[in-house]
Amino acid sequence: MHHTRRHVIMGAASIALMAPFSGISRASLSEAEFSPRDGELDFDVFRNGSAIGHHTIDLQQDGNRTTARIDILLEVGIGPLVLYRYRHQNTEIWEDGSFKSFASKTDDDGTPYAVQAVRDQSVIRVTRDHDEDYEIDGLGILPTTYWNEQTVHCSRLLDTQKGRVMAVTVMPQGWQTVRTAAGMVEAQGFAISGDIELNLWYDRKNQWTKLSFPFKGDEFDYQLV
Structure with a gap:
C-alpha cells in the first residue's frame, strides 16, 4: 500500500531495487x-x-x-468511531512485460492526492496535483504496487501516492512459511530498507503473498485471503 509516511504505514505504495542476487540481472x-x-x-x-x-x-x-486495478481501504478507530481513514485507488498498465503507466487517486484522511506516471521510451513523466511535475530515467524503477515480483530487483521505486522516487535496498531473507487465509505456504522473504522500511514475501509461483512493517510501535501485516 503497494507510501508517504502514512502511505507506508498503511501499505499503499513504495519499493523496488536492483539487488545483487545470484542469477538475477538488470535485464x-x-x-x-x-x-x-x-x-x-x-x-x-x-x-x-x-x-x-x-x-x-x-x-x-x-x-x-496487463491491467492492474488496485483498491485500498483502511479505517482505524475505537468501536464505531473512525479516527483515521485511508482510501487509495490506482490503475496500472503493463505491455509486453514492461511497465507503461499508472494513474492514482488517494484520500489520506481528508487530504487528496492525484498522480499520473507515463513511460515514453526510456523516460517516465510524472504529473502531480499537489507538487511539481517532472521526468525521470525509467530504467530500473517500478511503482510501489508490490504485486509484481520484479519489485525486489529494483534500486528505486515510484511512490504511487505522492509520485516521489524512493531509493531502496533489498536483502533476501530466504524461504519461510507464512500464514494465509487458505493455510500455510512457502514464500521467499525480502527485507526492504532505505526511503521505505518493510518486508515482502512471494511464493514459488512469484505471487505476492505477504507484507509487514512496523510503525511508531505498531505492527502492520497483510494476510492473503
Missing part, C-alpha cells in the same frame, strides 16, 4: 521474466492483530497488455 526488468496473469489478489490488513481494512489487486490480461 529482468525489461525482458519477459514478467508472467502475466488474470485474477484477484485480496489481502486483509491488520494493525497489532486487529483488522483495519483490505488491499485488493484485480489483474486482467488482454493479449500483451
Whole structure:
C-alpha cells in the first residue's frame, strides 16, 4: 500500500531495487521474466492483530497488455468511531512485460492526492496535483504496487501516492512459511530498507503473498485471503 509516511504505514505504495542476487540481472526488468496473469489478489490488513481494512489487486490480461486495478481501504478507530481513514485507488498498465503507466487517486484522511506516471521510451513523466511535475530515467524503477515480483530487483521505486522516487535496498531473507487465509505456504522473504522500511514475501509461483512493517510501535501485516 503497494507510501508517504502514512502511505507506508498503511501499505499503499513504495519499493523496488536492483539487488545483487545470484542469477538475477538488470535485464529482468525489461525482458519477459514478467508472467502475466488474470485474477484477484485480496489481502486483509491488520494493525497489532486487529483488522483495519483490505488491499485488493484485480489483474486482467488482454493479449500483451496487463491491467492492474488496485483498491485500498483502511479505517482505524475505537468501536464505531473512525479516527483515521485511508482510501487509495490506482490503475496500472503493463505491455509486453514492461511497465507503461499508472494513474492514482488517494484520500489520506481528508487530504487528496492525484498522480499520473507515463513511460515514453526510456523516460517516465510524472504529473502531480499537489507538487511539481517532472521526468525521470525509467530504467530500473517500478511503482510501489508490490504485486509484481520484479519489485525486489529494483534500486528505486515510484511512490504511487505522492509520485516521489524512493531509493531502496533489498536483502533476501530466504524461504519461510507464512500464514494465509487458505493455510500455510512457502514464500521467499525480502527485507526492504532505505526511503521505505518493510518486508515482502512471494511464493514459488512469484505471487505476492505477504507484507509487514512496523510503525511508531505498531505492527502492520497483510494476510492473503
